[in-house]
Amino acid sequence: MKISYHQYELIPQSSLNVQAAALPRKGALIEVAWPDGAIGYADLHPWPELGDFPLAKQLADLHLGKISNQLEQSIWMAKRDARARCRGQKLWETATIMKNNYLAPDFSLVSEDHLERVKARGFSTIKMKAGRDLSGELQFAAKILKSGNFMLRIDFNSSADWSTFEKFITSMDRNLLERLDYVEDPFPFDEAAYNEARSLCRIALDREQKSLNKKKSPPCDVLILKPAVQDVDLLVDFAVQWKKQVVVTSYMDHAVGLVHAALIAGDLKMKHPNVLHGTMGCLTNHLFKEDDFFKEVLTTGPSIRVVLGTGIGFDRLFEKLSWTQAKVV
């Protein structure tokens, strides 16, 4: 297996969560060539702010023949792409198309007009990142819930504590809470506190899954699945075992990463029709300045409609890139 990479930068439109400033984000596309001639592509986009190994370390390790867990996932996705490319299959021609939520990383940038446009485009769910300005976030959340136009998801990235979370939820109008789809990673994991939180609203686990005892039913209603860093089959088996639902999301990464996540969500819908919960979170292209790859992701409202090319698409663009060969493993 020969692995090459191409480093890139994404320019955020605004700060993307509590932990990250709005600085250019570094990642790498990877090209994996197998001995049988199959070639596939994927993304490697670390979030060191959230605990991933930095890109430089992952690439340096790769030159030494060491493959990080995150890169292992990228290779797994490249393999899916390679299988389709070998058959000349254009995955978007047969993909099951899923709707996505609208991600608002900074509520203060979302005006009334903006919300109207999001609604007109057909989005039915808004996901907001919270933990920076609780009173402003509470007002924004109440506005979304009151509008009656959207379901709301709130992701704290573990930045609240129990009492802040409780205050946040209990200060909302009870009648509006029906439209609160879930709160994701409200505070650092604690099984008893998470179970108690579930008496107030539905709870989703994302990063905090790392603390789970996999032999017990997880204290949540929804499990977030990020194919960029999680073993898809293991997580889905775990969800099925404990009758939990799954929301597939991108890694707020390169177009290549979000396209892989969206195709995986479509596959899961076919294979396990009941395991997915509501809309997915793969359409994160609006978070970054448009580049050649994002331009090729053609959308209709909350869904990716098509990406032209074989496999996951982008053939013409992959051909044009310069690749650094890292390793024959």
Ligand code: MG
């Ligand atoms: Mg999250």
